Amino acid sequence: xxxxxxxxxxxxxxxxxxxxxxxxxxxxxxxxxxxxxxxxxxxxxxxxxxxxxxxxxxxxxxxxxxxxxxxxxxxxxxxxxxxxxxxxxxxxxxxxxxxxxxxxxxxxxxxxxxxxxxxxxxxxxxxxxxxxxxxxxxxxxxxxxxxxxxxxxxxxxxxxxxxxxxxxxxxxxxxxxxxxxxxxxxxxxxxxxxxxxxxxxxxxxxxxxxxxxxxxxxxxxxxxxxxxxxxxxxxxxxxxxxxxxxxxxxxxxxxxxxxxxxxxxxxxxxxxxxxxxxxxxxxxxxxxxxxxxxxxxxxxxxxxxxxxxxxxxxxxxxxxxxxxxxxxxxxxxxxxxxxxxxxxxxxxxxxxxxxxxxxxxxxxxxxxxxxxxxxxxxxxxxxxxxxxxxxxxxxxxxxxxxxxxxxxxxxxxxxxxxxxxxxxxxxxxxxxxxxxxxxxxxxxxxxxxxxxxxxxxxxxxxxxxxxxxxxxxxxxxxxxxxxxxxxxxxxxxxxxxxxxxxxxxxxxxxxxxxxxxxxxxxxxxxxxxxxxxxxxxxxxxxxxxxxxxxxxxxxxxxxxxxxxxxxxxxxxxxxxxxxxxxxxxxxxxxxxxxxxx
Numbered sequence: 017x018x019x020x021x022x023x024x025x026x027x028x029x030x031x032x033x034x035x036x037x038x039x040x041x042x043x044x045x046x047x048x049x050x051x052x053x054x055x056x057x058x059x060x061x062x063x064x065x066x067x068x069x070x071x072x073x074x075x076x077x078x079x080x081x082x083x084x085x086x087x088x089x090x091x092x093x094x095x096x097x098x099x100x101x102x103x104x105x106x107x108x109x110x111x112x113x114x115x116x117x118x119x120x121x122x123x124x125x126x127x128x129x130x131x132x133x134x135x136x137x138x139x140x141x142x143x144x145x146x147x148x149x150x151x152x153x154x155x156x157x158x159x160x161x162x163x164x165x166x167x168x169x170x171x172x173x174x175x176x177x178x179x180x181x182x183x184x185x186x187x188x189x190x191x192x193x194x195x196x197x198x199x200x201x202x203x204x205x206x207x208x209x210x211x212x213x214x215x216x217x218x219x220x221x222x223x224x225x226x227x228x229x230x231x232x233x234x235x236x237x238x239x240x241x242x243x244x245x246x247x248x249x250x251x252x253x254x255x256x257x258x259x260x261x262x263x264x265x266x267x268x269x270x271x272x273x274x275x276x277x278x279x280x281x282x283x284x285x286x287x288x289x290x291x292x293x294x295x296x297x298x299x300x301x302x303x304x305x306x307x308x309x310x311x312x313x314x315x316x317x318x319x320x321x322x323x324x325x326x327x328x329x330x331x332x333x334x335x336x337x338x339x340x341x342x343x344x345x346x347x348x349x350x351x352x353x354x355x356x357x358x359x360x361x362x363x364x365x366x367x368x369x370x371x372x373x374x375x376x377x378x379x380x381x382x383x384x385x386x387x388x389x390x391x392x393x394x395x396x397x398x399x400x401x402x403x404x405x406x407x408x409x410x411x412x413x414x415x416x417x418x419x420x421x422x423x424x425x426x427x428x429x430x431x432x433x434x435x436x437x438x439x440x441x442x443x444x445x446x447x448x449x450x451x452x453x454x455x456x457x458x459x460x461x462x463x464x465x466x467x468x469x470x471x472x473x474x475x476x477x478x479x480x481x482x483x484x485x486x487x488x489x490x491x492x493x494x495x496x497x498x499x500x501x502x503x504x505x506x507x508x509x510x511x512x513x514x515x516x517x518x519x520x521x522x523x524x525x526x527x528x529x530x531x532x533x534x535x536x537x538x539x540x541x542x543x544x545x546x547x548x549x550x551x552x553x554x555x556x557x558x559x560x561x562x563x564x565x566x567x568x569x570x571x572x573x574x575x576x577x578x579x580x581x582x583x584x585x586x587x588x589x590x591x592x593x594x595x596x597x598x599x600x601x602x603x604x605x606x607x608x609x610x611x612x613x
Contacts (some may be wrong), residue, residue: 017041019260019337019579020563022057023079023088024240025114027105028247031256032114033057033583036077038090038101039067045158045193046112047320048246048253049273053158053193055138058259058343059334063138068101068116068189070094071126071178081565084221084235085214086243088565097123099181106209107216107247111201112193115209120181129168129177129189133160137331137345141173149200151175159196163203164189225291226593228600233559236566237589238290241283244586246320250298251275251306252283253320255570255582261340262528262571262581269340271347272570272582274326275306276317277357278401281364283586286593288371296368300375303361304382311385316354316403317347326350352399353408358386359417362424363483369432380434387425387436391444394418395451401476402512406523410468412456413476419448420483449485453492462495466513473503475510475534478541488544497541507574508557510534529571529580532561536591543598555595568592 022033022041030050033042041056043064054064069075069092076093090101098121105114118127135142135155142155150163162168165188166179181187188206220242226234244253255272262268280299287295306322307314315324328348336343365383368375394415397408422445428434429441455468466474477496481488488494504511509530516526535558542551561572563579568588570581 019569019581019583020567022563022567022583023081023090023103023565024243024256024567024584025086025088025103025105026243026256027107027109027112028243028245030105030112031243032103032105033256034088034090034103036079036090037067038069038092039065040103040114041065042257043114044273045160048244048256049271049320051135051158052137053133053135053160055134055334056132057257058331058337059138061132062134063334064132064134066116066129066131066133066191068118068127068129070099071128072096079565081236082214084239085217086239087210087214087217091121092125094125097121097125097183099125099127102210104210104213106204106213109204109209113204113209114191115204115206115213116189116191117206117210118181118187118189120183120185122183124180124182126178126180127187129164129166129175129179130171131162131168131175131191132173137334137343139333144170144175150203152200154196157196159194159198159200160191161194161200162189162191223291226289226597226600228596230559230596230600233562233566234290234593234596237568237592238287238292240567240584240589241287241586241593242292242295244283244584245295245298246275249305249321250295250300250302251318251320251322252280252299252586254279254317254587255585257582258345259340259343260337260569260580260582263340263573264338264576264580265340266525266527267340267342268524268528269336269342269344270349270582271328271344272585274317274319274347274350275302275322277303277307277314278316278354278360279587279590281360282590284364285367286590288367288373289597290593293371293373296371296373300365300368300373300379304378307382311382311389314357314386314389315350316352316357317350324350349399349403352403353396354400354403355390355394355396355398355411355414356401356417358390359420359424359483361386362421366424366427369428380428383425383428384436387421387441390418390421394448404523409466409470410455411474411476412452412464412467413474413479415448415452415456416477416480416483416485419445419452419485422448423484452485457492461499462492463499464492464496472513473500475500475504475512475531475537478510478534478537481544482537482540488541493541494545497538497545500538504534505538506530508554509572509574510538529573531571532558532568532585532588533591536588536595539595540598543595548599551595552599555599558592558595 043054044050056065079090102117153160258271259269328346330342334343400411569579569583570585
């Protein structure tokens with residue numbers, strides 16, 4: 017099944033991916049980054065899945081989310097009738113529940129349910145028994161109870177149910193996770209849980225301040241970002257999955273179920289711009305807890321609750337998505353030095369102040385330490401925004417974002433009368449700016465280049481006008497945008513850097529899709545450069561990359577016309593939201609365009 021054939025439901029603690037065929041092929045309990053109990057997405061059905069579908073072969077299938085909700089409805093039409101499968105994960109419940117309701121629409125349809133729970137990423141066959149609570153499943157620290165309104169039975173180490181649904185009837189299934197040392201939690205009413213779930217999401221959507229022409233696309237993206245938030249702490253994970261490949265059959269398969277400071281700040285920016293300030297407050301608290309301590313020990317990513325240890329290892333027993341190995345758990349990039357993160361944090365916190373969020377004295381204390389760290393280390397090489405696994409370099413984008421960190425600190429003093437060494441920071445800001453313009457710009461190429469002394473281009477340089485380092489009208493910016501369009505655009509989409517020369521950049525075999533946020537950055541640059549028609553044309557093309565549910569992965573393969581990379585990806589949806597806001601004249605004026613931090 018293609019990546020775009022999956023839908024996504026979640027409860028701001030964890031999430032599930034459900035295919036067009038009604039099969040839940042990815043589920044981690046109780047958190048986004050917990051061990052999967054359904055891992056067919058990265059292997060085979062024997063690694064765990066839960067399918068509910070008509071017994072008849074090849075029904076006609078359509079699906080959609082209920083408007084302004086994260087409730088997924090899949091409609092199956094057979095020769096004998098029509099049924100609707102309703103999937104949701106109720107938010108803010110005491111335990112973790114997956115609710116699946118089969119609703120008869122017309123006629124009668126023979127259905128089959130098959131549940132295969134395999135703990136520890138598909139390796140462990142659990143102990144299963146029935147009692148008055150329902151079907152009980154236990155293995156190690158994890159326990160589940162399946163409650164249903166139709167009888168189930170065991171078959172080949174799976175649980176199945178065969179039943180018929182007629183017009184107006186409903187059959188309910190509720191799967192609940194709980195710690196195995198506790199007693200099973202009380203049963204919930206599936207219908208009432210569905211109603212509460214719908215009410216919660218619609219009330220949240222009603223707070224959105226975006227009123228432009230792309231409201232449906234923006235709202236779906238905002239819902240996705242909200243669903244990737246870990247509600248207990250305010251942390252925001254980058255994606256729902258691990259190891260979905262950036263190229264089918266390739267090795268660029270990473271675990272994105274963690275909180276990247278960069279991705280989280282981009283996400284925070286989009287939420288604040290759409291009127292969601294509560295999320296900003298929660299994230300600010302998460303940030304202070306996660307990075308507490310010596311600023312020199314700041315990591316680029318953390319666990320959902322702020323965990324620092326994210327050791328990377330491979331799961332040899334999983335074949336990988338479409339045989340794309342290895343399957344990785346954890347992420348060694350957590351140990352990298354990426355200078356740009358400091359700028360993104362400073363920019364997000366500056367916006368928070370501008371929209372009226374009181375971040376408190378501790379927040380400014382942290383930010384001052386971050387600026388002092390930048391002052392001491394901005395001249396050091398780093399691994400950069402793309403987390404290269406080759407040697408550290410003096411990446412131009414990293415230096416630009418070091419400038420952003422200092423610039424926002426200066427603005428904090430000038431605009432909000434916060435305490436700091438204004439004159440020293442102004443001088444530092446100018447020193448970094450001069451250094452970038454001298455060493456990051458290649459006069460012969462007429463463009464900024466990926467790293468000091470390099471001739472290669474990099475799509476991250478599109479951020480130069482978006483963060484205010486230079487205006488879009490500057491000839492050096494125009495030359496950079498033109499060069500990127502000439503050399504890094506393939507199939508109409510922007511690649512991070514040249515796709516066949518990447519081994520010299522990141523130490524990995526070449527081959528990946530077009531990184532979708534880069535194309536959204538180009539939309540924003542074209543808009544700022546006074547080319548609205550070209551900007552809208554590219555934006556509409558990018559909207560066409562979404563699947564039928566409005567979801568985006570990390571990348572897109574123009575050659576095979578399919579999504580690749582982890583899914584759904586927060587970074588891609590952030591780009592969509594920001595570009596829609598920039599292109600909406602009723603939301604922003606032409607001179608007020610803005611993008612990610």
